[in-house]
Amino acid sequence: MIRRPRRSTPAAVVAVVLLAACVLVAVSCVQILLAQTPLLPLSASARAGTSLTASSTPVVAGAVVAAVIGLVLLLAGLLPGSPVVLATADAGTGIDTGIDRRSLQRALTHSASRVDGVDSAQVTSGRRRVTATVRTTLDDTDAVRGAVTEALRGRLEDLSPGSGPLVTTRTVRKP
Amino acid sequence: MAGNNRPARLNRTLLALIGLVLLVAGAVVAALGLGLLRALLPGVDPSAPLLPAQLALPTWAAYVAIAAAVVVGLLCLRWLLAQAQRRPKARTWTLPGAGGRDAGTTRIDTDQAAAAVADDVAAYAGVSKARADLTGDPENPTLQLQVTASQEASATELRRRIHDHALPRLRQALDTESIQARLILALDSTPPGRTR
Numbered sequence: 001m002i003r004r005p006r007r008s009t010p011a012a013v014v015a016v017v018l019l020a021a022c023v024l025v026a027v028s029c030v031q032i033l034l035a036q037t038p039l040l041p042l043s044a045s046a047r048a049g050t051s052l053t054a055s056s057t058p059v060v061a062g063a064v065v066a067a068v069i070g071l072v073l074l075l076a077g078l079l080p081g082s083p084v085v086l087a088t089a090d091a092g093t094g095i096d097t098g099i100d101r102r103s104l105q106r107a108l109t110h111s112a113s114r115v116d117g118v119d120s121a122q123v124t125s126g127r128r129r130v131t132a133t134v135r136t137t138l139d140d141t142d143a144v145r146g147a148v149t150e151a152l153r154g155r156l157e158d159l160s161p162g163s164g165p166l167v168t169t170r171t172v173r174k175p
Numbered sequence: 176m177a178g179n180n181r182p183a184r185l186n187r188t189l190l191a192l193i194g195l196v197l198l199v200a201g202a203v204v205a206a207l208g209l210g211l212l213r214a215l216l217p218g219v220d221p222s223a224p225l226l227p228a229q230l231a232l233p234t235w236a237a238y239v240a241i242a243a244a245v246v247v248g249l250l251c252l253r254w255l256l257a258q259a260q261r262r263p264k265a266r267t268w269t270l271p272g273a274g275g276r277d278a279g280t281t282r283i284d285t286d287q288a289a290a291a292v293a294d295d296v297a298a299y300a301g302v303s304k305a306r307a308d309l310t311g312d313p314e315n316p317t318l319q320l321q322v323t324a325s326q327e328a329s330a331t332e333l334r335r336r337i338h339d340h341a342l343p344r345l346r347q348a349l350d351t352e353s354i355q356a357r358l359i360l361a362l363d364s365t366p367p368g369r370t371r
Binding site for chain 2: 001003004005006007008010011012014015016018019022023025026029030032033046049050051052053054055056059060062063064065066067068069070071072073074075076077078085088090093094095096097098099100103104106107110111158159160
């Protein structure tokens with residue numbers, strides 16, 4: 001099972017902005033009906049509208065900004081985004097299983113950093129590839145790399161038996 | 176689609192629609208202003224004022240604007256509230272009776288049945304948090320589990336226990352053989368005995 005981002009943050013931002021705009025428009029219109037000064041400078045905007053043309057710089061700039069925001073929102077809606085839940089093998093139980101990607105990265109970082117000789121570790125995980133970058137003070141970086149790869153494979157084998165992603169380990173010699 | 180991931184579909188549909196409207200409107204106005212649409216729309220003069228000099232809106236325009244703003248505002252509020260509503264709605268299922276002498280029906284609330292499964296799973300070794308939801312229909316229910324386990328916990332063992340213990344109990348409670356199970360596993364970032 002794979003789960004993609006819900007896009008809750010852009011959705012909430014757009015909803016709040018639209019809601020605020022609706023409130024301002026409604027309040028201003030009520031104020032106009034009550035012959036009060038409206039919250040939004042509606043008459044000033046109308047005056048500006050009579051002097052501005054479609055080729056005026058502010059109009060073109062505003063249109064470009066609107067188009068760019070539109071493109072960003074369109075892409076947020078259409079692009080799948082990097083998965084928040086990665087599919088794992090069901091180990092013959094028939095349970096459709098996925099693992100929270102961030103928590104997997106933390107767990108693998110934890111596993112890698114407990115390997116002897118590892119000073120600090122950073123692990124990123126994708127659907128098919130897990131990459132670990134470890135810092136070590138030991139001279140024998142090959143041994144550390146092998147041990148870290150082995151530890152991560154072991155952890156992944158438990159989490160997703162038989163379908164383990166490719167594990168790559170990079171070692172950085174720390175002076 | 177990976178089952179229940181509310182409100183992903185709503186968010187993505189609305190974001191794409193609003194984005195498309197903004198993109199098209201912005202692009203058309205910008206192209207008009209830059210004179211790129213002269214061949215396509217020869218009747219539109221980019222150097223003409225946007226609004227006529229003597230602009231007097233009728234009174235009903237304000238009422239229309241208020242009504243539109245209220246409707247759109249309420250829809251936005253609904254959209255905002257949907258962000259907090261991530262779990263499927265609880266329902267009451269009527270399970271078919273056994274027939275014969277034991278004829279009768281059983282009614283079961285999906286949230287209560289799911290909570291019982293969550294309690295079962297939460298009691299397993301290494302599990303710190305478990306949440307369950309039941310969706311689908313009484314004949315073909317789907318159990319969605321979200322389990323947080325300690326980093327040292329064995330995922331294989333956890334799956335085996337869910338398969339051998341929690342699922343059979345739910346099958347018995349719902350009196351159905353065909354339960355689909357989905358599990359999302361999160362590994363606890365703060366294992367006991369280790370401070371960050």
